[in-house]
Amino acid sequence: MTRYSVFAIAREALRNHQGWSRAWASPEPKAAYDAIIIGAGGHGLATAYYLGKNHGITNVAVIEKGWLGGGNTGRNTTIIRSNYLQDPSAALYEKARSLYETLSQDLNFNVMFSPRGLLMLAQTHHEVRGYMRTVHANMLQGVSTEWIAPARVKELVPIINIDGPRYPVLGALYQARGGTARHDAVAWGYARACSDMGMHILQQCEVKGVRSEAGRVTGVETTRGFIGTKKLGIVVAGHSGQVAEMAGFRLPIEAVALQALVSEPIKPCMDVVVMANTVHGYMSQSDKGEMVIGGGTDGFNNFTQRGSFQHIEETLRALVETFPMISRLKMLRQWGGIVDMTGDRSPIISRTPLGNCFINCGWGTGGFKAIPGSGWAMAELMAKGEPGPLAAAFGMERFREGRFIDESVAAGVAH
C-alpha cells in the first residue's frame, strides 16, 4: 500500500501519478478464514478493521454481494452526533464520534470529518423540555452539548426563519463537535486499511446460505462457492432479516425505505447541520455546495431502495418554511436506502442462537454516525465471544427482558 502523504503527492506529481497502487486488493476467496463478516458497508469494514487492530485477528474476509459501501453507507446524509438521551446510546455514539475525530490520521485516509456543529431545533414546548432533559443527561454522560436560545440559533444559521408561521424556533440543542464526514471515504478508508492488514474484501460475492453443525456455524455458501469460518459476523443492515433466516433465527426488525436528496450546488450559506424534528427535515451543505436533505421513513415494509414521493414533498415543505431562501432551489438527485428498524429504535449488537455467530444490525435511520463505535464494539464481541461494556446493553435478549433502550421516544423522530 502506498502511504498517502504530502511527500507521496509531490513524488507522484513528478512522475505523472504513475506510481499510485490500488487502495485495496481483489483476491480470490480462501477455503476458510478465522472470521467472516457478511456486509462490506461501513459497519462491516469497521468491524474487520478493529478485529485486526484491537484484537490481532487478521485472517478475515469481508463478503459483499454488491460493491463496498454501496448500501446505506453511500446513501445517508453523513450526519455525525452523539446527543442521545439514554446512557448506553450516548456511550456508544460518543465513542464513535470521538473515533471520527482522529479517523483520518488513524486510517491514513482523509474521511473529511467536519465537526462543524449540529443543531436540533426545538419548535414546540414539548421539544424544549425534551431537549433540555437531553442536555442535562449529556452533561452527566460526559457528552458536550448545550441548550441555546433563538437569538444564538439565528447567529449560527443566518438563513433560518426563527419566526415561522406554524412552528417558531424556541431554541436548540447544540452539539458543537457534531458535524459530517465524507461517507464513501469512511468505507474506502477502512477497506484500504483492512486490505493492508491482509484481510480479504470479496465484492460481488453474495451469501446464499449459512452452514451450521451442532449449534455452531461452519461456513457460508456464496455465489463464489463455500467458504469456511471459525466465527461469523452478520452486518448487513436492510437485509439482516434475510441473512438471519438463513442462519435459522428471527429478528425484531422491520425493513423500511428512508430517502434523501441533494440540491443543485449553491454558494456557501450554512456551515452547521440543522435538524428540525417537529416538521421533519434536516439539512446541511456539502463541500460542493449542494444542500443535503433528509426526512422521515415510509411507514411500510419495503426492500426496493425507493420511497414514496409524498415524503419528499413533506420534507421539502417543512424545510422551505424553515429556510425560506431555498424555495426556488432545484433538486438534483434523490435516492432511498433500506433501513432496519427495531422496536425501541436502538441497534442490536448481539450474540445469536448459534454459538460462534454474531449480529450487528438495527441501526435504523442513524447508522452512519456510529460506524467506528459500532465496529469497535462488534469486533470486541466477535473476538471475545461476549460483549464488552459498549455493546453489553445492546443484546437482542433485551426485547424479551423488557430492557429497552428507548430512543424512539427520546428522539421523537426517526433519527
Added chain:
Amino acid sequence: MLTLECPYCGVWAEETELTPGYEAHLKRSGPGSPDDAFESYMFARKNPKGAHFERWRHAYGCGKWFLAARCTATLEVFGTYPAQVSGPTPGIIAKIRARRPDWEPSE
C-alpha cells in the same frame, strides 16, 4: 404512489389517505402467556422480502382497518380484504399464487 382499494367503501385510496399498520395476522398473547410467546407477539416480525400481509387504515375515508397483500420486493399490490379474519383468506392466497406460482406462506 401506492394505491390500495378499500374493501369496505370500494374507494381506490392513495397512500396519503391511508395509515400503515404493519404486519397483519399477529396472534395476540396476553398476561400470563410464556415470555417466548409474548416476545414473539410484541417484537418478532416476518419482515419478508416478497409477499407480505399488512394492516392499513382508511384514515381519511371510512376510517376502518383493512388488510392488504403486497410484495415488499417490487411494491406490487396483490389485493385487499376485510380485517375480520384470523389468517389470509383463500381468495387472497389465490391472487398471490396467480402472480407468484412458487409462493409458500411462512408459518
